[in-house]
Amino acid sequence: MKKIPYIDVYRDQTLLKDISSRIHAISKKEVQFMEVCGGHTMAIHQFGIRQMLPPTIKLLSGPGCPVCVTSRIYIDKAIRIGQMKDVIITTYGDLIRVPGSSSSLERERGNGMDVRMVYSAMDAVVIARENPTRQVVFLGIGFETTAPASAITIIEAKKSGLVNFSLLSAHKVMPPVMQQLIHEGIRINGYIAPGHVSAITGTRMYQPIVENFHIPVVVSGFEAADILHSILLLVRQVESGTPRVEVQYKRVVKSEGNTIAQERMRQVFSPADEPWRGFGVIPESGLRIRKAFSTFDADLRFPLKMKESPEPKGCICGNILKGLQAPADCRLFAKKCTPDDPVGACMVSSEGACAAAYKYAT
Amino acid sequence: MCLGVPAKVISVDGNMAGVEIGGVTYQARIDLLDEVLPGDYVILHAGFAIEKVDEAEAAETIRLFKEVLSMEDQEKDID
Numbered sequence: 001m002k003k004i005p006y007i008d009v010y011r012d013q014t015l016l017k018d019i020s021s022r023i024h025a026i027s028k029k030e031v032q033f034m035e036v037c038g039g040h041t042m043a044i045h046q047f048g049i050r051q052m053l054p055p056t057i058k059l060l061s062g063p064g065c066p067v068c069v070t071s072r073i074y075i076d077k078a079i080r081i082g083q084m085k086d087v088i089i090t091t092y093g094d095l096i097r098v099p100g101s102s103s104s105l106e107r108e109r110g111n112g113m114d115v116r117m118v119y120s121a122m123d124a125v126v127i128a129r130e131n132p133t134r135q136v137v138f139l140g141i142g143f144e145t146t147a148p149a150s151a152i153t154i155i156e157a158k159k160s161g162l163v164n165f166s167l168l169s170a171h172k173v174m175p176p177v178m179q180q181l182i183h184e185g186i187r188i189n190g191y192i193a194p195g196h197v198s199a200i201t202g203t204r205m206y207q208p209i210v211e212n213f214h215i216p217v218v219v220s221g222f223e224a225a226d227i228l229h230s231i232l233l234l235v236r237q238v239e240s241g242t243p244r245v246e247v248q249y250k251r252v253v254k255s256e257g258n259t260i261a262q263e264r265m266r267q268v269f270s271p272a273d274e275p276w277r278g279f280g281v282i283p284e285s286g287l288r289i290r291k292a293f294s295t296f297d298a299d300l301r302f303p304l305k306m307k308e309s310p311e312p313k314g315c316i317c318g319n320i321l322k323g324l325q326a327p328a329d330c331r332l333f334a335k336k337c338t339p340d341d342p343v344g345a346c347m348v349s350s351e352g353a354c355a356a357a358y359k360y361a362t
Numbered sequence: 363m364c365l366g367v368p369a370k371v372i373s374v375d376g377n378m379a380g381v382e383i384g385g386v387t388y389q390a391r392i393d394l395l396d397e398v399l400p401g402d403y404v405i406l407h408a409g410f411a412i413e414k415v416d417e418a419e420a421a422e423t424i425r426l427f428k429e430v431l432s433m434e435d436q437e438k439d440i441d
Contacts, residue, residue, distance in 0.1 A: 009424050022430050039365050043411070092408070120409025122391065145366065149410045152393050196366040196405060199413040222366075225427060232430065251419035252405055258413055261394045351365070 010223030011047075019228040020052040027056045027235045032187050034323050037194035038065035038351025039222050045360035047224035049231075057231065060186075060323030061176035061356075063276060064194060066142045067094040067349035068321060071275040073306050074170045075100030078139055081168070081302045082113045088131060089115045090124035093138040094349040097342060101309035121153035121167075128157070128165040137298045140167040144200045145169045147287055148261035151196060151268035154289065154296045167299035169289055172274055175205045182213050186323055190234035192227070193219040195249040200265075202257025206245045214243050221249035237242050268293055275308070277345055278318025319342035320353050329355040334358055366407040368415055371400050381406060 009015065035041060041061045044050065050059055063069045075098055082105065087284050089105065096105040096115055109115040114134075118124050121138055128136035139207035140150045150167060157165045174197050182188060193206060198219045208219040214227040216237035230248040237243050247253050265287070274286020311318060314332050319325040322357040327333050327346070337343040346354040369381035369390065379398055381390045383406070391410045392398045404411035 009427070011375050015427055019427065019430055042365075120391070120408055145407050145412060148394055148412070149391075149408050152391070152410070196407060196412060199366075199405065221423075227422075229423075229427065229430070250422075251416045253421055254413075258394060260396065261412065264394070 003186065004128050007223070010221075010225040016047075016052065016227055016228060019225065023052075023057070023228070023232050023235055024054045026239055029189075029238055030056050031189035031238055032058045032060055032323070033190040033192055033231060033234055034060040034062045034181070034188045035192040035194075035220075036064040036174060037064040037192075037197065038068075038349065039196065040192055040194065040220065040227065041065065041353055041356050042351055043222050043227055045223070045356040047227070048360075049224065049227050052228060053231065058233070060140070060188070060351040061320070062181060062323050063064055063321040065346070065349050065353070066146070066172065067092075067098060068317065068345040068352045069172065069276045070098060070170055070345065071277050071308070072099070072101050072140055072311075073275060074168070075104065076309075077304055077306050078137075079108055079306055080170060080306075081102055081137055081194045081206070082108060082115060082297065084135075084302065086134045087114070088127060088134050088136045088345075089113065089139065090118045090120075090127055090136060090162055091115065091116045092141065094351075095139055095141060097348045097350075098345050099312065099342065109152070121149050122156075124151055125157055125162065128162055132164060134164060136165050138165070140169045140171055143172055143174055144265070145192070145196045146193075147269060148200060148258075151264040154268050154293050157296055158293060163295075164296040166296050166301045167289065169269070169273070169287055170210060171269065171287035172276070172285055173271070173287065174201075175208070176282050177276060177279065178209060179213075179257065179357070180279060180282050180285075181322060182215065184322065187241050187312070188235060188323070189238055190216040190218070192230050192234070193217050195219060195226075197219050198247075198249070198253045198257065200258050200261045201254055202262075203245050203247060203253065203255050210243050210250040216243040217245045219245070219247045219249050219253050221252070234321075238239050272343060278321040286306075301349065312343050315344035317346040317354070320346050327354040330354070334361070341356050366412060368403055369406040369411070371398055371404060373400055374398055379404075379411065381411070397428040423424045
């Protein structure tokens with residue numbers, strides 16, 4: 001089996017110790033750094049990054065898990081559509097277990113609903129072609145990393161004149177929620193910015209965070225050394241008082257991003273107000289399908305009036321997504337709420353703060 | 363679901379590529395990239411290659427790691 005070049009170097013224990021001791025040596029100020037990417041949440045737990053840091057540095061997990069921030073109203077809507085006659089719901093795997101207000105797609109599937117897990121949005125189009133007498137609805141969730149794939153899928157569906165495919169968009173963009181956290185007064189002294197979101201968007205979108213709030217932003221890779229290195233770069237910025245946008249993950253992220261992907265997203269989606277679990281509606285933080293592609297918009301094809309319902313009793317998922325509380329602060333954590341029987345969304349996805357804390361708890 | 367994984371391109375056919383992750387071959391869409399050649403490394407996400415991995419930059423990052431150690435003297439001044 002051929003390995004990815006350099007992968008061993010990024011996990012080399014001596015290197016990790018060296019970077020960690022540099023961080024210990026220069027970190028003086030008490031700081032809180034937040035990551036806003038499920039991949040980072042997992043990596044930080046998997047590699048034990050917190051244990052390598054001095055007590056001056058606290059790491060917060062933010063709203064970076066797309067499944068976790070999906071609103072209950074969206075799940076409820078997907079279930080209502082799935083209950084209609086001749087509908088097939090297609091979805092990325094994690095989402096089927098997320099509790100809505102009274103059920104989940106997984107439970108509904110057990111009751112006979114046709115819910116199919118797909119790895120790619122394109123798989124949903126294949127299912128639509130194979131089932132011409134049924135309506136195939138793809139649950140489009142995810143940030144800027146996933147939205148271009150949905151965009152291309154819709155463009156192809158239109159080109160091939162597919163009439164039985166639509167997408168229920170809960171796609172979200174990162175910058176508004178990163179600013180919202182600061183507006184809500186959460187103490188964030190530096191952002192570990194998402195590597196693969198930034199590969200698509202480029203780095204210019206982080207400039208307002210630096211300019212308006214004087215908070216350093218470092219775009220990080222996903223290996224142990226990447227994350228530690230990014231934390232070191234953040235500490236340097238904090239200690240020297242010179243916040244700026246820096247890219248640690250240069251092997252993948254270009255400052256202008258992936259312009260083809262950006263163009264596809266713009267072609268199909270326009271910014272829209274979007275509900276986030278734990279936050280409520282954040283202006284211009286979502287992506288709605290443009291009029292030119294409206295026949296593929298499941299929101300228009302299946303117009304439904306939905307009502308928001310409160311979070312389950314005792315679940316603090318909303319506060320965890322804001323970095324205000326940690327999974328261990330929840331009285332349901334690892335007791336009433338486990339990956340096998342999740343109460344809240346943060347325990348469902350493997351990228352969720354609760355699921356990652358549960359999996360890697362010692 | 364949001365995870366991106368590095369994959370090696372084995373073959374290219376139009377907007378599709380055969381890519382390998384840990385010895386297993388997958389089909390990936392390469393519409394989002396300009397030019398993809400066998401031997402390139404890409405980040406695979408939800409069936410799409412979203413960006414190439416720049417090997418020169420990967421080597422440069424390793425060099426920067428090594429530089430971390432030699433920064434010691436300079437950083438003693440930061441207070």
